Amino acid sequence: MNKLILSAVVAVAGLSGAVQAAQTSEQQSRTVTIAPCNNASKDEVAALVKRDFLQNRITRWDEDKKLLGTSTPVVWISTDSITGDSANWSVPVKARGNRAEKTYPVTLNCQLGQITYGTPH
Numbered sequence: 001m002n003k004l005i006l007s008a009v010v011a012v013a014g015l016s017g018a019v020q021a022a023q024t025s026e027q028q029s030r031t032v033t034i035a036p037c038n039n040a041s042k043d044e045v046a047a048l049v050k051r052d053f054l055q056n057r058i059t060r061w062d063e064d065k066k067l068l069g070t071s072t073p074v075v076w077i078s079t080d081s082i083t084g085d086s087a088n089w090s091v092p093v094k095a096r097g098n099r100a101e102k103t104y105p106v107t108l109n110c111q112l113g114q115i116t117y118g119t120p121h
Contacts, residue, residue, distance in 0.1 A: 030117040032056070037110040039086055046077040049091050049106055052115060058095070064120065068097025087111045095120070 037048060054075055058064060065071045073095040083090045089108040094101065102120035109116075 030057075032115050032117075034113050034115055036113040037108070040110055042079040042082045042089075045082055045089050045091060045108060045110075046079050049093060049108060049115065050075050050077055053093055053095070053104070053106075053117075057117060065097075067100055067120065068095055068102065069099030070097035073097040084108075093117075 032052070034048070034052065037044070040048065054072075058068075058071060058073060074097075075093060075095045077091060077093055081092050087110060089110065091106040091108055093104040093106050095104060096102075104120045105118035107116045107118075108114075
């Protein structure tokens with residue numbers, strides 16, 4: 001009987017570890033591939049990142065939906081706050097939901113066609 005209980009405890013601990021690893025992986029894998037966007041203006045960069053965030057990211061990020069309190073936050077990007085050049089842009093994305101307003105630090109690499117979303121603060 002003790003072996004059965006021990007086996008159950010080990011199985012639950014293993015499952016818990018797998019779930020935590022999957023959640024950590026989901027939070028850490030915030031770099032996504034997009035089409036290259038060389039020669040994009042700041043207005044085009046803002047539109048591209050906002051569209052990607054609303055259509056492709058927030059819909060998949062359960063923790064962020066809980067944090068913001070909605071799956072359809074109000075999102076805005078000020079072109080004045082975008083820095084960088086046509087190869088690498090730094091784009092602060094502001095998102096407001098029912099529970100919180102957060103800023104996501106976003107890096108857009110137009111040459112590689114990659115967007116990296118940082119942890120919201």
